[in-house]
Amino acid sequence: MPTMTYLQAISDAMRLEMRADERVFVMGEDVGVFGGAFKVTDGFVDEFGPERVMDTPLAESAIIGTAIGAAVEGLRPIAEMQFSDFVSCGFDQLVNVAGKMFYRQGLSVNITVRLPSGGGFSGGPFHSQNPEAWFMHSPGLKVVAPSTAEDAKGLLIKAVRDPNPVLFMEHKHLYRRVKGDVPEGSYETEFRARVAREGTDLVVIAYGAMVHTALEATADLDGASVEVLDLRSLVPLDEEAILASVRKCSKVVVVDEANQMCAAGAQVAALIAQYAWEDLDGPVVRVATPDVPIPFSPTLEQAVLPQVDDVREAVRELLEY
């Protein structure tokens, strides 16, 4: 099994889908000749040509709106937002057109929107955001967020084949930092959670880059057996897997890199409070970014984004509860 970075796995998924299915094409700002701001589509234009690796005007609403039009006519566009932050400029097309299309008129919108998201590298307020919760709150949109290279490939292939709009949150900070064995050829990863590490004393529930933070924070906690649940998919949310882990471990820490107000973790915490209250041996603890824009300077950024020590401290406190 070859080893790939998270970024290579995303490229591999798109390349395989484009080779296998001529309906699949890539569109976005600078994705063609330049190969994308992060080089995810490096070399694609040589293999597939400029029509299927489409350099678009700087217009996010148009990227998403025209992707919707192409999709309802039978194509399967993969639209790249250069940074997830810019999806705010295409918000209306996603939320009002794509998300409500099937419900209202039975017309399926097979688009995948790739959103390079997250912080940790001094991107500042407009290149570091985690906007997934905006879309979780909007019916009709699926939202997935891989943490490993293997899942990045499988979830993206699944997203491209899904007849619904899927927002693929790819964490920029994982692009080249995370490597792993990735199966060759095509495979689909279901939009379900996975247990990243088995444990019995406490479960940390996270997704995206925070899965790695959680694993590191709980690798050696004086012999405590800590489970890490990687959500992988936020819509649909794998409620069964969440409740199963909580029932097994009885203590929960929920981690978001996103701003804490109404974040994915808030929904997870509410779910647990309503359906697993009797199984809890302590409060549901949340670790998330406070409700501030993501600051630029490394000292400021590290002060707001959840760090390994923040998660470790929260876990320790809850273990002692």
Added chain:
Amino acid sequence: MRHMATEAARTDPDVPGGDVAARPPRAGEAGLIGEGERNVAARPARAGEAGLIGEGEREERASRLAGETSSRLTNADRVGLLRAMLSMRGIEERAMMLYRQGKVPGSFYDGFGQEAVSAGPAWAMHGHDRLCILHRDLAAHVIRGVTLERIFAQYMGRAGGITGGRDGNVHFGERRVGCVGMVSMLPDMMLVAAGLAMAFKLRGEQRAALTWFGDGSTSRGDFHEAMNWAGVQKLPVIFILENNQYAYSTPTASQFAVDPVERAAAYGFPGLSVDGNDVEAMFEATREARARAIAGEGPSMIEAVTMRMHGHAAHDDMKYVPAEQIEEWRRKDPIDRQVRRVEALGVDVAALRAEVKAEIDAAVEQALAMPMPEGETATDRVFADEPALLEDGASRWSGF
């Protein structure tokens, strides 16, 4: 060069190809520009065009235009266009009554006086073309083949409506006849239409997409993004600006400093002002635009100059519109105009009206007999399990 040509077309009444020129006065201009002094279309002349207007004075042109026909329409086409407009008006008048009787929930929006704006263009589009239809364009749905009882059921929020009660009034598109329903955020569908056209281009197909949008929505960014994108990629898309003089209560004078049709040239494609109350002129302009599109020559913008004769919706008494403006436009009613043409062909219009009325009566009965959707289904089918895509509608023009 394009700009110069535009200037020439605007200032020289004898520029060949400056066709379909009847641009009626804007709000506030009433009384300043008479019937015979309409502005000339702001569009570059194109070589080899069969213009509807030949040589001569503007006054003469206007009077000739009023009785002009498209040489590409058979008598059956011309009757078909009238029938579609009569259906639209009849359906909407009946629906307004049903609304007042409490049988149509929410509010009701109609396109009274604008029937030609949807009928003409829809007639010019092939069944395998695609339409993104706006809320005052009911005739387009009828022409594509949506049955009347489903339209009434749609208004009433019944299970048998096009959206099954999930959306109301004219917020629908029947995917099985190649139509995508609008959303209330305007002009979002300009981008969707550009995307449809992009799919045709990517697959090398000779098909076109068409969308309508209003004068107010030209102020939003999606107008620019769509116009620019379509121009850059030379997409086979037709943009129909439905200039009905008011965005809710806001007149065009408060909406834009430059008529949006003139902006088309800045995006690299032609913009054409057409008398939006002349169904045959609207057909002809769209036919030409479609021919351009499928020949790979790119997008076109058509400004249908018309008037919203009712309020924005049922609750709006339209006090902000001067009475004389309404009266002036009443004389230009698109249905009356087509009736005169069709009567001149010897067609029994009274019989046609009776036929349409009977169809509407039957459709209302059928719709009233349909059940309301079950409350428990409200959370079903948010996501698709299988692809469900657009299919072809009717091709109505005899030229196909």
